[in-house]
Amino acid sequence: MNINMQSRHMLFLQFGLILQAGYGLEQGLHLIAEQLDEQELKTLVCRLNEEREKQPTLADTFAACEVFDDFTIHMISIGEISGNLDEVMLSLADYYQRMDxxxxxxxxxxxxxxxxxxxxxxxxxxxxxxxxxxxxxxxxxxxxxxxxxxxxxxxxxxxxxxxxxxxxxxxxxxxxxxxxxxxxxxxxxxxxxxxxxxxxxxxxxxxxxxxxxxxxxxxxxxxxxxxxxxxxxxxxxxxxxxxxxxxxxxxxxxxxxxxxxxxxxxxxxxxxxxxxxxxxxxxxxxxxxxxxxxxxxxxxxxxxxxxxxxxxxxxxxxxxxxxxxxxxxxxxxxxxxxxxxx
CATH class of the missing domain: 1.20.81.30 (Type II secretion system (T2SS), domain F)
Structure with a gap:
């Protein structure tokens, strides 16, 4: 699955905004999947939703999809440990926008x-x-x-x-x-x-x-x-x-x-x-x-x-x-x- 930089930017931006609004991860994944129009990105979010039930952490969930690089996985893990997951998601959104x-x-x-x-x-x-x-x-x-x-x-x-x-x-x-x-x-x-x-x-x-x-x-x-x-x-x-x-x-x-x-x-x-x-x-x-x-x-x-x-x-x-x-x-x-x- 090949997700371009702009799509990654939009995905992490939505994650960050939803987490800042106080929604949980599972509820946030469902909301993102419902709002997405791009089929490939929607498939990825559905895959994340499935893996979330199997994996102990969100970082492991993203890693199981085999789409994101090690840097992204490390950043998500850091966000979970530090309790700043929403800030990390928004930072990743900015990062992918810059790379795009x-x-x-x-x-x-x-x-x-x-x-x-x-x-x-x-x-x-x-x-x-x-x-x-x-x-x-x-x-x-x-x-x-x-x-x-x-x-x-x-x-x-x-x-x-x-x-x-x-x-x-x-x-x-x-x-x-x-x-x-x-x-x-x-x-x-x-x-x-x-x-x-x-x-x-x-x-x-x-x-x-x-x-x-x-x-x-x-x-x-x-x-x-x-x-x-x-x-x-x-x-x-x-x-x-x-x-x-x-x-x-x-x-x-x-x-x-x-x-x-x-x-x-x-x-x-x-x-x-x-x-x-x-x-x-x-x-x-x-x-x-x-x-x-x-x-x-x-x-x-x-x-x-x-x-x-x-x-x-x-x-x-x-x-x-x-x-x-x-x-x-x-x-x-x-x-x-x-x-x-x-």
């Missing part, structure tokens, strides 16, 4: 270049298989013998167009295979591309910091100890460069070092962000600082995404112009050669 917004931004950054790629494939295909043969027939029908140079230009244009078409076809096939792989893995294609592509290393790093910082703020708001919050955050992030630093920070805190000392040593945060965190935790405003810093990272992700869009679009248009220009030269130069010989 980030995923949409990444999807926007990648979808437009893919559309331009398909347009290039169509244009080059038409030129290679329709336009060039037509012009070659027209040139031959003029009745003049083509010079060796003119013939070479025509052959080069045909070979160049076919080579570009083949390359674009391979890229398109690779894109289709990647989308099918992402669907099979039940992961968002844009997010999966971000975490595996070398072209978005800086954007990926900022995106990971935004996720980590928001998770820490959410855990602290739920009453979790900072060291324990760092341990839970390790289960949130995928296997990436930040995980090693995060685990080293947890180990340092277990050995008695302070949070600010370990993040400075491991360079988990740097520059103004590090200074802001140190001031926040020194003044007892760590949770508010992490929330503010998370918002700033999210804005930076948006700005970086917009920047990549602004850079990628003219590059692809320029490549298309160069390809068409070379093909046109391979047509016009032989034509000029024939006309000059008349």
């Amino acid at each position: 917004e980030m995923s949409n931004q990444l999807r926007q950054a990648l979808s437009y270049p893919m559309i331009l790629l398909l347009m290039m494939l169509c244009v080059v295909g038409v030129v290679a298989w329709k336009v060039l043969p037509l012009f070659q027939d027209v040139l031959r029908s003029l009745g003049s013998d083509l010079s060796t140079q003119a013939v070479m230009f025509m052959q080069f244009g045909r070979i160049f167009s076919m080579a570009v078409f083949g390359l674009l076809l391979l890229l398109t096939a690779g894109l289709i295979v990647f989308l099918l792989y992402a669907k099979r893995q039940k992961e968002d294609a844009a997010t999966l591309f971000l975490f595996h592509s070398p072209f978005f290393k800086k954007l990926r790093h900022i995106s990971l910091l935004a996720q980590l910082t928001y998770a820490l703020a959410m855990l602290l708001r739920s009453g979790i100890d900072l060291r324990e919050a760092m341990q839970y955050a390790c289960s949130l992030l995928p296997n990436c460069e930040i995980i090693d630093k995060l685990q080293a920070c947890v180990q340092g805190m277990n050995e008695g070092a302070s949070f600010c000392d370990v993040i400075r040593k491991e360079q988990l945060y740097e520059g103004l962000a590090l200074n802001l965190i140190e001031i926040g935790f020194t003044s007892g405003k760590g949770e508010a600082v992490m929330q503010q810093l998370s918002d700033e990272y999210q804005q930076e992700v948006s700005h970086k995404t917009e920047h990549y869009l602004n850079v990628i679009e003219p590059i692809i248009v320029l490549l298309l112009a160069v390809i068409i220009g070379v093909v046109l030269l391979s047509i016009m130069l032989p034509l000029v050669s024939i006309l000059s010989s008349l």
